[in-house]
Amino acid sequence: MQLLTKTGELAQFCREANQFDFVTIDTEFHRETTYWPILCLVQVATTEKAVLIDPLAEGINLSPLFELLANPDVVKVFHAARQDIEIFVHMTGQVPHTIFDTQIAASVSGHGDQISYDNLVQSITGQRLDKSSRFTDWAARPLSDKQKKYALGDVTHLRDVYLSLCDKLKQLDRIDWMKDESEILERVETYVIKPENAWKRMRLKVNRPRDLAALKMLAQWREARAQKMDRPRGRILKDDAIYELAIQRPKTSEEFERLRAVPKGFGRSQPAAEIIDLLNRVENIVAADLPSLPDRKRGPSPKGPVGDLLRVLLKAVSERQGVAARIIATSDDIDALVLDDEADIAALRGWRLKLFGEKALAIKHGEIGLAATKKGIVEFNLPS
16 A cells, blocks of 8 residues: 655656556545635546545655646546535646546446445445445544555546446447536646635525625625635535625624624624625615516426426436436426426536427427326327
8 A cells, every 4th residue: 555655656657557548546635624625635547546645744745646637538436426526626727637537437337326435336346345444533644554555446446337337338239428518627726716606605595685685795804714714614504694794784793693694703803894884885885786686487387297297208218218217307497397398407518408308399399298008198289
């Protein structure tokens, strides 16, 4: 179990790794008390060798690893890649080139929605993984042999999983499905939250334009503060407090004390003074400049018969294709589709559009119907 702690050792391994078609990668990190993840360990394997890279080693320079990640000729294989890639984007400003996420590949090849790495390894290789080291302190040194063995297993088994899934995708002719699903992983915007866009992560529990303006400004303030202080956003203010502040909009420190979701005594703090100033600015926005609330009703009720028919269609298509229904369309997708033929949802793009979206729209407009047969639910054309 080789632990690389020197830049020269890392550079030598990366030179070798750049000659292979693919490498498997995983990370161990902590972020319980920080906004930005703290990288504690990187595991990388080729078909011939697997190593552990210690980013906490004194004097080590990770540039050779970053160059490997940037090489488009080497496929970088992750499982549930987003958090791993987020770390590298934060450190380099770039997304690794040529990404293959085995969780995505598993979902479009019949292994269910968001299957865990342990279950996927067992399903494909028949091996059970020892998970006892998963929640150990990866920042502590020295690492135990048990930790090292566990960490290496995350990339050595991943090689077999990757090769098996590649074969399965080819057999099912779903390479294009995989490409569609991977597009979002290759955008820097997926991993970089701009404070002004932080409100988009939150559910819109407000019903008035001025409340929405306050929500946007409060979410931006919290995100910027969390990033600057490197603290989890929930330790700055929890979501419930943001919603309550947006609706109640206190003007004095005393009014803060009447809010249930805000910590007691918070109204006398410097952050509270900043929030009061921010909310005063919200009150001064002229009505014409307030943001518009989303149009919630543009068609028939999503809970009515049209929505019911689309859910029957979704179940039939998912069973026919051997893919979990939620991968094709979520319940929210169905609701949005009932309301709007041009809804901005995954079910109306790419392979999902051909597989489900086009049929769903045809059912909505009375062009095709559904029938129960011995072979299951089937679609049929209706007379025009």
